Amino acid sequence: MALLIGRYDYSLDPKNRLAVPPKYRETLALEKGRSFYLTSGMEGCLYLFLPSQWEKLLAGDLKMFSLPDKEAERAFKRKFFSEAVEVEPDAQGRILVPQYLKEHAGLRFDVLVQGAGNRAEVWDAKRWSDYEKKMVAPAYKKIAKSVEL
Amino acid sequence: MALLIGRYDYSLDPKNRLAVPPKYRETLALEKGRSFYLTSGMEGCLYLFLPSQWEKLLAGDLKMFSLPDKEAERAFKRKFFSEAVEVEPDAQGRILVPQYLKEHAGLRFDVLVQGAGNRAEVWDAKRWSDYEKKMVAPAYKKIAKSVEL
DNA sequence: AATCGAGTGGGCAAAGGTGGGGAGTAATGG
DNA sequence: CCATTACTCCCCACCTTTGCCCACTCGATT
Numbered sequence: 001m002a003l004l005i006g007r008y009d010y011s012l013d014p015k016n017r018l019a020v021p022p023k024y025r026e027t028l029a030l031e032k033g034r035s036f037y038l039t040s041g042m043e044g045c046l047y048l049f050l051p052s053q054w055e056k057l058l059a060g061d062l063k064m065f066s067l068p069d070k071e072a073e074r075a076f077k078r079k080f081f082s083e084a085v086e087v088e089p090d091a092q093g094r095i096l097v098p099q100y101l102k103e104h105a106g107l108r109f110d111v112l113v114q115g116a117g118n119r120a121e122v123w124d125a126k127r128w129s130d131y132e133k134k135m136v137a138p139a140y141k142k143i144a145k146s147v148e149l
Numbered sequence: 150m151a152l153l154i155g156r157y158d159y160s161l162d163p164k165n166r167l168a169v170p171p172k173y174r175e176t177l178a179l180e181k182g183r184s185f186y187l188t189s190g191m192e193g194c195l196y197l198f199l200p201s202q203w204e205k206l207l208a209g210d211l212k213m214f215s216l217p218d219k220e221a222e223r224a225f226k227r228k229f230f231s232e233a234v235e236v237e238p239d240a241q242g243r244i245l246v247p248q249y250l251k252e253h254a255g256l257r258f259d260v261l262v263q264g265a266g267n268r269a270e271v272w273d274a275k276r277w278s279d280y281e282k283k284m285v286a287p288a289y290k291k292i293a294k295s296v297e298l
Numbered sequence: 299a300a301t302c303g304a305g306t307g308g309g310c311a312a313a314g315g316t317g318g319g320g321a322g323t324a325a326t327g328g
Numbered sequence: 329c330c331a332t333t334a335c336t337c338c339c340c341a342c343c344t345t346t347g348c349c350c351a352c353t354c355g356a357t358t
Contacts (some may be wrong), residue, residue, distance in 0.1 A: 003207070003230075004230070005230050005231070005233040005234060005235070006231070006233065006234045006235075006247075007231045007232060007247070007249055010315075010316095011315085011316075013315095013316065013317065013318095014317085014318090015317090015318090015335090015336085017316090017317095019314085019315060019316085022313085022314070042223065043220075043223070090337075090338075091338075091339080092314085092315075092316085093314080093315085094315090094316090096336075096337090114227070114230075114231035115230045115231055115233070116226065116227055116230050116231060117226060117230045121227070121231075131224075132228070135220070135221070135224040136224045136225070136227060136228045138221075138224075139216075139221040139222075139224040139225040139228075140224075140225060140228060142216075142221065143214065143216075143225055144191050144192075159305075159306095160305085160306075162305095162306065162307070163307085163308095164307090164308090164346090164347095166306090166307095168304085168305060168306085171303085171304075239347075239348070239349090240348075240349070240350095241304085241305080241306080241349095242304080242305090243305090243306090245346085245347080299358105300357100300358090301356105301357085301358080302355105302356090302357080302358095303354105303355095303356090303357100304353100304354090304355090304356100305352105305353085305354085305355105306351105306352085306353085306354105307350105307351085307352080307353100308349105308350090308351085308352105309348105309349090309350085309351100310347105310348090310349085310350105311346105311347095311348085311349100312345105312346085312347080312348090313344105313345085313346070313347085314343105314344085314345075314346080315342105315343090315344080315345090316341100316342085316343085316344095317340105317341085317342085317343105318339100318340090318341090318342105319338105319339085319340085319341105320337105320338090320339085321336105321337090321338085321339100322335105322336085322337080322338095323334105323335085323336075323337095324333105324334085324335080324336090325332105325333085325334075325335090326331100326332080326333075326334090327330105327331090327332080327333095328329105328330090328331080328332095
């Protein structure tokens with residue numbers, strides 16, 4: 001099972017092109033895929049899926065979508081799927097980020113591409129550091145006491 | 150099951166390369182693995198996993214990290230996966246430490262690599278001696294009455 | 299004494315990240 | 329229906345960084 005990990009600092013160029021880490025492209029090639037799937041994600045980031053993981057989503061195998069409130073689930077899925085695009089890296093390994101996704105994630109110049117297990121995520125650098133201070137550090141401390149790791 | 154033990158003093162060179170103890174590399178070879186997995190650890194160190202242990206951690210979709218609060222769980226998993234890297238020792242047995250992990254662990258020049266059972270840990274020398282004074286000794290006293298060893 | 303393994307440093311070629319030109323295509327408006 | 333504009337894709341080019349390789353030192357062992 002392909003796992004996406006690691007953190008990479010890139011920049012979004014004036015043409016809204018964004019580099020994809022070579023490792024991820026390797027994984028893509030291993031799956032014999034040509035394109036990733038990019039869409040809006042939670043907490044103001046973008047999700048980048050490998051074809052295999054994307055298929056799983058469509059098949060309903062990933063439980064990330066199952067909500068008790070089915071109406072909310074539908075609303076969420078509408079945004080999620082309507083904003084999704086198939087993105088194929090160019091010869092330099094860059095993908096094109098649509099304007100509306102750029103806005104969703106508040107992307108400026110400095111951008112982070114990082115693994116999140118079954119997907120990768122794209123973050124505006126500033127937004128990530130804010131999120132990390134506010135959310136990640138507390139969650140980490142909370143888990144530290146209870147997890148034997 | 151392979152255990153990692155022992156303590157080794159190394160230095161982080163200007164190119165952020167760090168030696169891995171030959172014993173650990175032997176163990177890696179025994180597992181027919183080529184790479185370790187390096188990620189951020191608790192109390193400001195780095196964790197170095199053998200492939201087998203890494204797999205074990207992932208098995209079951211990281212159930213040990215599942216929290217009732219999915220927002221917090223996402224936050225934790227984001228840190229965990231995004232800061233993890235696959236590191237392959239070069240011909241001299243050194244691995245490359247990414248900048249963000251170097252910062253997480255506050256690594257300067259003098260670095261400690263030490264076994265911790267199912268993983269190894271990487272510490273900044275100064276940080277370790279502080280931690281030892283502050284935490285290890287008191288923890289020893291705390292458990293002395295209940296540990297039969 | 300010589301050899302071997304280990305830790306460290308540095309040179310250099312290759313790869314990776316970034317920028318921009320220009321042709322082709324689609325969307326917009328007169 | 330045509331003209332203009334915006335956007336996308338495909339090149340090519342530069343430069344920094346990375347990773348690979350060789351080399352030196354030191355201590356231990358034979």
